[in-house]
Amino acid sequence: MDCIYVPKDKLLTFKLSEDIDDNQTDKLRRKIDNEITRFLPRKTIFDFSNVTFMDSAGIGMLLGRYKLIKMLGGELAITNANKQVEKIFELSRNIKNNSNSGG
């Protein structure tokens, strides 16, 4: 994973590159939180161009980062997810919507 920070835009970009599963999330979590708390970016982007695979461990990791970013007053964006990764995101959105409307 590479990390680029653009100070004038307060923009932090993580270029993820590994398969994101339970074997990778601890390491990613540590690195990402380190950079976020260091730069306190206005916006954080997770660029998925080089990610070929992600499972539910990745969703859990991203939700945790989302909470941290929100707490620090920033925003988060996810870009360039491939079809497999997008399918996981879509399912997670559907589950969230169903659980909200279901009470």
Add this chain to the structure above:
Amino acid sequence: MLGIYDNEMKLEFASKSTNEAFARISVAAFASQLDPTIDELADIKTAVSEAVTNCIIHGYENTIGIVKIECKLKDNSIEIQISDTGKGIVDVEQAKKPLYTTKANLERSGMGFTIMESFMDEFKVESIPEIGTKITMKKYINKEKQEET
């Protein structure tokens, strides 16, 4: 082996998270014989990854045990069984509910079973506390192509 099935394989490995990639890639390689689409293969990989990860982090928790995978091919279908002899599940129906997790503090999303169920055509959980858990799932390959003809 090789009773009523066209082909079979078995795999056993230590419950270490470094083996998650090995497991899903091995099953995908075996499934390739059925000439699946990229999307079908991705679904199989994801479901296997979920089941294997559950054996490692829930079944065996902080101990090391053996995760077992069995795959069977028959016509255009692949049946995959993934099992552990770990701590088992007390209430399977509750565990299968979307977002249910016993490890929320570790940032689990509780989506594993929901992913397996929606990415595969058949899905079954059998579990006995203190004995272990077995997941059986099946996928029909080239379903769309076959429905057209």
